[in-house]
Amino acid sequence: MPLNIAVVRERASGERRVALVPETARKFMALGAAIRMEQSAGSESHFLDSDYPEVQAVPGIAEAYGGADLVLRVTPPSAEEIAAMPEGSTLIGLLKPFEDPARLAALNARRITAFALELLPRISRAQSMDALSSQASCAGYQCGLIAAARCTKFFPMLTTAAGTIRPARVLVIGAGVAGLQAIATCKRLGAMVEAYDVRAAAKEQIESLGAKFVDTGVSADGAGGYARELSAEEKARQAERLAKAVAQADVVITTAAIPGKKAPVIVTTDMIKGMKYGAVIVDMAAESGGNCALTQPGEHVVANDVNIHGPLNLASRMPTHASELYAKNLYNFLSPWIKEGRLAFDWEDKVVAGTLLCRDGKTTHNGVRQAMGEA
Structure with a gap:
């Protein structure tokens, strides 16, 4: 049979x-x-x-x-x-x-x-079976495209007869599979990209894609390649140093998630108040609560003239x-x-x-x- x-x-x-x-x-x-x-x-x-x-x-x-x-x-x-x-x-x-x-x-x-x-265990032998990673790669790619489509600026630098247009500034928070794909996609589209991850090991990966690593002085490497939860003191230090990078960005893409748990809130309401008018946030963690304090899963909301997108099931878009x-x-x-x-x-x-x-x-x-x- x-x-x-x-x-x-x-x-x-x-x-x-x-x-x-x-x-x-x-x-x-x-x-x-x-x-x-x-x-x-x-x-x-x-x-x-x-x-x-x-x-x-x-x-x-x-x-x-x-x-x-x-x-x-x-x-x-x-x-x-x-x-x-x-x-x-x-x-x-x-x-x-x-x-x-x-x-x-x-x-x-x-x-x-x-x-x-x-x-699935996070071991080398299981990489070809890792559905979370394969689907996260699709989601990160989609985040980059959504960000470019929603941004009110060109991503690449343009030299035209009228003058030079400066490239958009993108900040990617979280450098797992999805974040790295978002970084790579935004770089290919010509944006200036900075990225942050609480895992110190992510610095080399971020820089290998041509992005600048934002160093907050907080490291939270956890088991199996995932990030551990931060203490209250670490969260405060992270927020203080990350706020400047968020304020300078035209686009913020957030991808930080902890398996089986609510997504950590990284972009606070105060950070949003300090962002540029017309800036865009694409929160890939919307399904698990969101990395942005004001994210509404599946919705587009505007707060302080900042456009906050909480797309769901991004991999299914491709x-x-x-x-x-x-x-x-x-x-x-x-x-x-x-x-x-x-x-x-x-x-x-x-x-x-x-x-x-x-x-x-x-x-x-x-x-x-x-x-x-x-x-």
Whole structure:
């Protein structure tokens, strides 16, 4: 019997990505898998059903999930979708493991083995599977484009018959994958770019892209390459030294986030009051509360003549490449464990164990258990 893989259309509001693209469908089938895919599941990413010639197109969720061994998703499934999944099947996706205890309980009730890619260990071997990074790269690129479109100035320096136009000044806060992509995009568009990150290790990466590092004297390197939370004293020192850079910027792009936690507020109301009239803030952390004190998720607000944008699900704005990258992440995670047409995980493997959310009716990830009060 082949491994039966199911893919359905993502139903989250504004979601345009798909978990399987034609290239990865062919690769899974080469490993002995059979795939059922809901009709038009890839259409929002500009993949037609005819682009998947060997995949069985079915009319709905029930037909796709019926008899499935493995379900591939981008976003977490709804309660109705979980109920349609075969008991004991395997689910993988960006499942937002810290957000919805009821969803986790529903997965456990059906004894579904679920892998949340947000939990993937930050080790070299797992880089090709890192969906957070691949989607953050798309989001950072989009932030740069949004900033350029909303800014009332040219990004590049221009020499014209009328005279010289000075380039826009951009400040990027947070130099993870998204921030570095935003820096690179703004530099390519010709802006003068400064960037700040609480991790001292980010200085070299920022400067390698041609941007100037803003040094606040605060370092907060944390575990796994992420930043740790700052103390109250560190936050005050950071704010004092960052305020000057914010005041000089025509555009501020914020990308700082801590996995599973509310985004830290870095651009305060007082900083906004000190910004140039007509300046632009693009807050990539809007979904987790925002790095700007006045950000409204999904909205454009104006405060003190500063335009504050809180875009959501940025990766979904470029669904073709975002889906291609994401589907490759899924394939790279799963392919080592598909043997003779079935899933054969090594539960002691560091990547498998670290990404596993629940199995056999129990929540297995210690961090999630603690967050849910189960530890």
